[in-house]
Amino acid sequence: TSSRPFNFAPGPATLPEPVLRQVAEEMLDWHGSGMSVMEMSHRGKEFVSIAERAEADLRELLAVPANFRILFMQGGGLGENAIVPMNLSRGGKVDVVITGSWSRKSAAEARRYADVQIAADIGKTGVIPRDWQLRDDAAYLHLCTNETIDGVEFHDLPQSANGVPLVIDISSHMLSRPIDWSRVGLAFGGAQKNVGPAGLTMVFVREDLLGRALDICPSAFNYETVAAHQSMFNTPPTFAIYVAGLVFQWVKGFEYAGLRGLAAIERQNIDKARLLYEALDASSLYENRVDPSCRSRMNVPFFLKNEALNEVFLADAKAAGLLQLKGHKSVGGMRASIYNAMPLAGVQALVSFLKTFEARHG
Numbered sequence: 001t002s003s004r005p006f007n008f009a010p011g012p013a014t015l016p017e018p019v020l021r022q023v024a025e026e027m028l029d030w031h032g033s034g035m036s037v038m039e040m041s042h043r044g045k046e047f048v049s050i051a052e053r054a055e056a057d058l059r060e061l062l063a064v065p066a067n068f069r070i071l072f073m074q075g076g077g078l079g080e081n082a083i084v085p086m087n088l089s090r091g092g093k094v095d096v097v098i099t100g101s102w103s104r105k106s107a108a109e110a111r112r113y114a115d116v117q118i119a120a121d122i123g124k125t126g127v128i129p130r131d132w133q134l135r136d137d138a139a140y141l142h143l144c145t146n147e148t149i150d151g152v153e154f155h156d157l158p159q160s161a162n163g164v165p166l167v168i169d170i171s172s173h174m175l176s177r178p179i180d181w182s183r184v185g186l187a188f189g190g191a192q193k194n195v196g197p198a199g200l201t202m203v204f205v206r207e208d209l210l211g212r213a214l215d216i217c218p219s220a221f222n223y224e225t226v227a228a229h230q231s232m233f234n235t236p237p238t239f240a241i242y243v244a245g246l247v248f249q250w251v252k253g254f255e256y257a258g259l260r261g262l263a264a265i266e267r268q269n270i271d272k273a274r275l276l277y278e279a280l281d282a283s284s285l286y287e288n289r290v291d292p293s294c295r296s297r298m299n300v301p302f303f304l305k306n307e308a309l310n311e312v313f314l315a316d317a318k319a320a321g322l323l324q325l326k327g328h329k330s331v332g333g334m335r336a337s338i339y340n341a342m343p344l345a346g347v348q349a350l351v352s353f354l355k356t357f358e359a360r361h362g
C-alpha cells in the first residue's frame with residue numbers, strides 16, 4: 001500500500017511506514033496535549049510516559065534481565081568508543097577482536113584511555129578468526145557483533161572467558177534478533193538503523209559494571225550518573241526516543257510466518273538474507289566475499305565483477321525504485337542494507353532487478 005521506493009541505506013535508514021505516518025499525525029498535537037513531542041519538557045508527565053513505555057517495551061522485546069540498566073544517551077557509536085573505556089577500563093587492559101572497520105575504530109579510540117591489545121584480526125580473510133589472544137586480567141573484551149561496512153556478523157556470542165566482561169557494539173543489528181544476555185556485560189548502539197532517528201544511543205549495562213568511571217569521564221557520559229537519573233541527567237534526545245518507542249510498538253505487533261514480535265522480525269530477516277545471498281551466489285556478475293558462516297543478515301556488501309558497470313547499475317537501480325545501494329567508500333562496490341523495516345517485497349524487488357540487470361549486461 002505504499003508507492004515509496006525501497007531504501008537500502010546503511011543508516012540513517014528506512015523506517016516502518018506506519019511509524020512515519022503516526023509521527024506525521026501526531027506532529028502538531030500529541031494525544032491532545034496541544035504540543036508536539038519536540039516541544040515538551042523532558043520532565044513533564046507526557047514525555048516521561050513516552051520514555052518509560054519505550055524503555056519497558058525495549059526491555060520486553062529483547063528480554064533484558066533485571067540486573068541490566070537501559071540508558072538512553074547521545075554520542076552515537078563513535079561516542080561510545082570513548083565512553084565505554086572511560087567507564088569500564090579503569091585505565092587498564094582492553095582486548096578487541098577486529099572483524100571489520102567499526103571494531104578497528106573502536107580499538108583505535110580505546111587506546112586513548114586503555115592498554116589495548118588486538119586479540120585477533122579478520123584482515124581480508126572474510127571469516128571471523130577462531131584463535132583469540134585474550135588476557136585474563138583485561139577489563140573487558142570488545143566485539144562489533146555486526147560490521148555494517150564489511151557485512152560480517154557474529155551468529156553466536158563467545159562464552160566470556162574467566163569472567164572478563166564482553167562489550168558488544170550492536171549498532172547495526174540491534175532488535176533484529178534476540179541477544180544472549182548471559183554472555184554480555186555491556187551492549188551499545190545508535191538508533192539510526194533498526195530503531196529510529198539518529199541522535200539516540202542505547203546502552204545496556206550490567207549493574208555490577210557501574211561505578212568504575214575514570215575521573216576524566218564527563219558526568220553526562222558517566223553510566224552510573226545517567227542510570228541514577230533514569231537517563232534524564234541532561235536533556236535526552238526526546239523526539240528520537242519517541243519515534244524509537246513507536247518502532248518498538250511496531251516490532252511488538254509485527255506478524256510473519258505465523259510468528260509475532262521479535263521472533264517474526266528475526267524470521268523475516270533470515271528469509272530476506274537467504275533470498276539475497278542465494279541470488280548473489282547463483283550469479284556470475286555479482287559476488288559477496290564474506291564466508292557463509294558469518295555473513296550479515298542486515299548488511300550485504302557485493303561487488304560487480306565488471307566494475308565499469310557500477311555507475312549504470314546504481315542509476316538503473318534508482319530508476320527501478322531501489323535507493324542508496326552504493327557501497328561504503330572504503331570498500332567500494334555495492335551494499336544492500338536490509339534492516340527490520342525493509343519488507344520481504346523490497347528484497348524480492350532487488351533480486352529481480354539483479355537478475356534483469358545481469359541478463360542485460362552480464
Ligand code: PMP
Pocket residue numbers: 011075076077078079102144146147148149169170171172190
Ligand atoms: N558502530 C557501528 C557498527 C556502526 O554501524 C556505526 C555507524 N554506521 C557506528 C558504530 C558509528 O555510529 P555513529 O555514526 O552513530 O557514531
